[in-house]
Amino acid sequence: MKVIACYSMKGGVGKTATAVNLAYWAAKSGLKTLLIDLDPQGASSFYFRIKPSSKKWAKRFFNAYENLVKHIKASDFENLDIIPAHLSFRNFDTLLAGFKKRKNRLKRVLKGFNKEYDLVILDCPPSISYLSESIFIASNLVLVPVIPTPLSERTFEQLMAFFEENDYPQNKIVPFFSMVQGQKSLHKATMEAMSARYKMFLNTTIPYSSDIEKMGVHKAPVDVFAKSQQANYAYIKLWKEVSETERKCG
Numbered sequence: 119m120k121v122i123a124c125y126s127m128k129g130g131v132g133k134t135a136t137a138v139n140l141a142y143w144a145a146k147s148g149l150k151t152l153l154i155d156l157d158p159q160g161a162s163s164f165y166f167r168i169k170p171s172s173k174k175w176a177k178r179f180f181n182a183y184e185n186l187v188k189h190i191k192a193s194d195f196e197n198l199d200i201i202p203a204h205l206s207f208r209n210f211d212t213l214l215a216g217f218k219k220r221k222n223r224l225k226r227v228l229k230g231f232n233k234e235y236d237l238v239i240l241d242c243p244p245s246i247s248y249l250s251e252s253i254f255i256a257s258n259l260v261l262v263p264v265i266p267t268p269l270s271e272r273t274f275e276q277l278m279a280f281f282e283e284n285d286y287p288q289n290k291i292v293p294f295f296s297m298v299q300g301q302k303s304l305h306k307a308t309m310e311a312m313s314a315r316y317k318m319f320l321n322t323t324i325p326y327s328s329d330i331e332k333m334g335v336h337k338a339p340v341d342v343f344a345k346s347q348q349a350n351y352a353y354i355k356l357w358k359e360v361s362e363t364e365r366k367c368g
């Protein structure tokens with residue numbers, strides 16, 4: 119089982135849109151996928167109509183695990199389950215702060231899902247906290263949407279520095295450009311500069327698109343209501359590149 123986090127300490131960069139569409143394409147490719155909405159605002163659960171899961175779960179050792187399992191819901195799509203944002207996640211950080219070895223705790227909890235799922239996708243809240251550190255440890259890849267502006271560049275540098283200072287492997291960080299407006303020269307210049315400096319940027323970029331905004335209206339991944347649009351092709355390409363990258367990283 120692999121774990122992919124959609125993470126940025128910056129708000130409103132496309133983490134949730136990415137988590138929802140990648141979870142959809144992963145499930146469609148045949149992987150048993152669990153999307154965990156770790157943001158108490160609950161955006162990614164909002165995009166899926168969820169219903170009770172019929173899975174039977176073995177009792178496991180951790181309270182936190184049992185607490186998560188009882189919230190698992192099935193989505194309308196085959197192979198895709200969701201743990202909706204639960205208000206108690208708001209306390210997750212405080213909870214982790216109280217544990218010894220707290221940073222490994224999420225990893226241990228997620229290990230409980232090893233048999234049932236091939237892939238866990240984490241939709242993360244925009245912060246840097248105990249929860250984010252446990253996310254960095256638990257994840258095989260930390261997928262970072264970056265809007266190509268100078269301010270995002272600074273935030274990305276801070277994330278790289280944070281990994282270095284704390285000895286987290288920087289090769290887990292997989293950035294890609296999000297909400298790209300190709301006609302803006304500032305976007306173009308920032309993309310050129312950042313991809314020259316940071317070789318790990320994915321080739322796929324996600325355009326700024328009203329079809330992605332409309333996910334909120336349709337409460338569904340883009341493929342459901344805008345199949346032949348550029349935004350949908352961009353997510354298909356992103357999933358392909360992310361899954362290849364994940365395989366390369368082992």
Ligand SMILES: Nc1ncnc2c1ncn2[C@@H]1O[C@H](COP(=O)(O)OP(=O)(O)OP(=O)(O)O)[C@@H](O)[C@H]1O
Nearest residue numbers: 129130131132133134135244297325326327330331
């Ligand atoms: N590529 C895009 N083009 C246009 N609008 C987008 C795009 N990606 C996301 N949006 C819209 O921008 C807003 C923020 O996106 P999203 O919720 O995915 O960001 P986020 O990083 O998860 O935000 P938060 O930090 O608040 O969790 C949403 O209204 C979403 O519909």
Ligand SMILES: [Mg+2]
Nearest residue numbers: 133134157161
């Ligand atoms: Mg979000």
